[in-house]
Amino acid sequence: MEQKDRTQGYLLPELETMDPQARAEYLDRKVVEIVTYAYEHAPAFRAVMERVGCQPGDIKGVADLAGLPITEKADLVNLQRQSLPFGGWAGEPVSSLRRIYVSPGxxxxxxxxxxxxxxxxxxxxxxxFRKGDIAQVTFNFNMVPFAFMLDESLRQVGCICVPTGVGQTELQVQIMHELGVTAYLGTPSFLAAIAEKAEGMGLDLKKDLKLEVGFVAAEMLPESLRSELEERFGMLIRQSYGTADVGCLSYECYHLGGMHFAADCLVEVVDPETGRPVEEGQPGEVVATVFNKSYPLIRFGTGDLSAFTTEPCACGRTTPKLTRILGRVDQVTKVKGMFVHPGGVQQVASKFPEVMAYQLVVTREGHRDVMTLVCELAEEGAGGEDLKARMEAAIKEILRVSGQVEFVERGTLPEGCKVIDDRRSWD
Ligand SMILES: [Zn+2]
Incomplete structure (x- = not known):
């Protein structure tokens, strides 16, 4: 097969490398268009606007959206129970649809x-992924939209879809081998299972299988697992992030360092309490507005917590990046006015191999929040002032709130305890 350049280029150069100012104007236009459309066609969105006393003419661009409430998944479930099938969020009558998907709920x-x-x-x-790739889709084709979206999208790139769905690892390996599959789509853990199975069947992962690229989603991808799989198969593995409701929101490029915002939708990172956009680098909820007239979700809260960066990327795409998914919004605690999340605490702890177990305890002294990282050490009694000072510096740097460190005896923290224990009482 001819060699493909998989490291550069774009699907939609104009949109993906757009000058940031031009993109801001483009998004303003698209937001006005979808708000106007949804107001007319999606009763649930009209109700949202009416609740805050807003007319379509009041939304002149992205900045004006911040005044609209965020719709969460739980709201969708409730609305659908009241008004089946789509709770008033569909922008087209059922008769004009191609499919109706069913997601858990x-x-x-x-x-x-x-x-x-x-x-x-x-x-x-x-x-x-490039034109001509044979792509094995091991995501579930049963009821949920994701694998169907991937199938449609593969066609846009010119790839051939092999819709195997989940499970049946041995058969999956056989198909991959016999068809000379070049692209994998699935979870990282299933790719690892395929590696084990293929080797168990006596196949050489590099010679007998032809995988060159992998698209993984729906699970965390530890860097150690990525590099192990890339090495074993001799392939590139990139991940993306999105939800069944709003589709793809961000994806990695060849150069990594976060996930570029997908062009042609609006991704916001907002303060989960106020709904206002947070500054670059600050954790907040990922909120999406999509321009799909069949399902015009506007300010849909994913419940996922991340942060964004506008640092330029060597790939030439000009969209900002989500740095990584930090956890769920409902696990976030506000301390001294700053959001603290389990992912941040884990990041602090992971810098210190001496630490065996830890928990961040938040208490209140008078009118002041106090944050204490309680740690058990691998070596009993090894916690000196120096380690304490270095850990407190890391807390300040990573969580951006000062906190103290306390070393306790092994066995003090309950096994499997939650990462953040908020003991403040507000009554
Ligand atoms: Zn890039």
Whole structure:
């Protein structure tokens, strides 16, 4: 097979490398368009606008959206129970749809007649997928939209889809081998299972299998697992982030360092309490507005916590990046006015191999929040002032709030305790 350049280029150069000012104007236009459309066609969105006393004419761009409440998954479930099937969020009558998907909940999702969303396809291209790739989709094709979206998007890139779905590892390996599959789509853990199975079947992962690129999602991808799999198969593995409701929101490029915002949707990172955008580098909830007229979700709260950066990327894409998914919004605690999340605490602890177990305890002294990282050490009695000072500096640097460190005897912390224990009482 001819050699493909999988390390550069774009699916939609104009959109992906747009000058940031031009993109801001483009997004303003798209937001006005979808707000106007949804107000007319999606009764649930009209109700949101009416609740805050807003008319479509009041939304002149992205900045004005901050005044609108965030719709969470739980709201969708409730609305659908009141008004089946879509709770008033569909922008088209059922008769014009191609599919109706069912996500856990159950939540019904309208599937448009013509799939024109390019965001997963952008992600594939950034992951190195090219025309002619034979792509094995091991995500679930049963009820939920994700694998169908991927199938449609593979077609946009010119790849051939092998819709194997989940499970049956041995058969999956056989198919991969016999068809000369070059692209994998699935979870990282299933790819690891495929590696084990293929070797067990006496296959050489590099010679007998032809995998060159992998697109993984739906699970955390530890860097150690990525490099192990890339090495064993001799392939590139890139991940992306999105949800069944709003589709692809961000994806990695060849150069890594976070996940580029998908072009052609609006991704915001907001303070979960006020709904206002947070500054670059600050943790906040990922909130998405999509321009899909069949399902025009506006300010949909993913419940996932991340942060963004606008640092330029060597790939040439000009979209900001989500740095990484830090956890769920409902695990976040506000301390001294700053959001502290389990992922940040883990990041602090991981810098100190001496630490065996830890818990961040938040208490209140008078009107002041006090944050204490309680640690058990691998070596009893090894916790000196020097270690304490270095850990407190790391807390300040990573969590951006000062806190103290306390060393306790092994066995003090309950096994499997939660990362943050908020003991403040507010009555
Ligand atoms: Zn990039």
């Amino acid at each position: 159950p939540i019904y999702e309208p599937g448009e007649a013509e799939y024109e969303d390019t965001r997963w396809a952008q992600a594939f291209y950034a992951a190195g």
